[in-house]
Amino acid sequence: MKRILGIVIVALSIGQVQADALADRAKQIVNEKCYLCHGAEGESSSAIYPRLAGQHAEYIAKQLADFKAGRRKGTMNEMAADLTPEEMTALGNYFAAKPPQAHRVRDKEFEAVGAYLYHKGNSYSGVAACKSCHGEEGKGTHNLPRLAGQHKRYLVSQLQDFNKRARTNDNAVMHSIASKLTEFEIQALANYISGMN
CATH class of the missing domain: 1.10.760.10 (Cytochrome c-like domain)
Incomplete structure (x- = not known):
């Protein structure tokens, strides 16, 4: 029983290390590429780029995959070209965790x-x-x-x-x-x- 418990603990530890590494990789990609248009917190620098903060992780990963495959056209095609599926998922998780904001409506x-x-x-x-x-x-x-x-x-x-x-x-x-x-x-x-x- 102790041996099984030990194996489970090791497996969980390895899984956490891998998850932490992917989260770090997502942050690195955001700081290298994404922040220019989407901001480091997913609050875009310009109204022509979508806000990503609070967006669903799966939806972001799918859009990145569509840009990479050419199913969706735009400047993101080049940005997504070298992303792996794991990185796309990690980026989705990164932005999904950010708090979304709303605009003030004047009219x-x-x-x-x-x-x-x-x-x-x-x-x-x-x-x-x-x-x-x-x-x-x-x-x-x-x-x-x-x-x-x-x-x-x-x-x-x-x-x-x-x-x-x-x-x-x-x-x-x-x-x-x-x-x-x-x-x-x-x-x-x-x-x-x-x-x-």
Whole structure:
């Protein structure tokens, strides 16, 4: 019994050492590459780059894998080119552990339009409520991104890319939804979502 307990303790210790090494490697990658656009804490330096703080680890790892494989296009293709699957997972865990923030919304009436669309959709144009996939609070799932607190400009660009079919690596449902949104609705949704906690 003592021998089995000893083996379990050694195995756990080795596992912890490996986990610590991957966490250190993620921090190194963040300090070498990621921080320039996404910030060391996942709070992007520019509204054109997504906030990663609080994003689901699995979702981040999938996006990195899609960039590496060319399923998603952008400046991240080069950044992800030499990442291993373990490093992608470690980076996902790194940013998922960071506390997310929200923007202050200045135009409350415009925010109300976005809130309505997010929670109820638009039955007249066939736009589904965002909450049906991304959740009541915009926190998403491990397969669907956390939207709450994301930069307005980034949200707008992604909805426009889904509409133009420029972004094809994710849920095809987004193509249908984005194609039915007016520019007014896109801006209202981005305004509301950016202020969610």
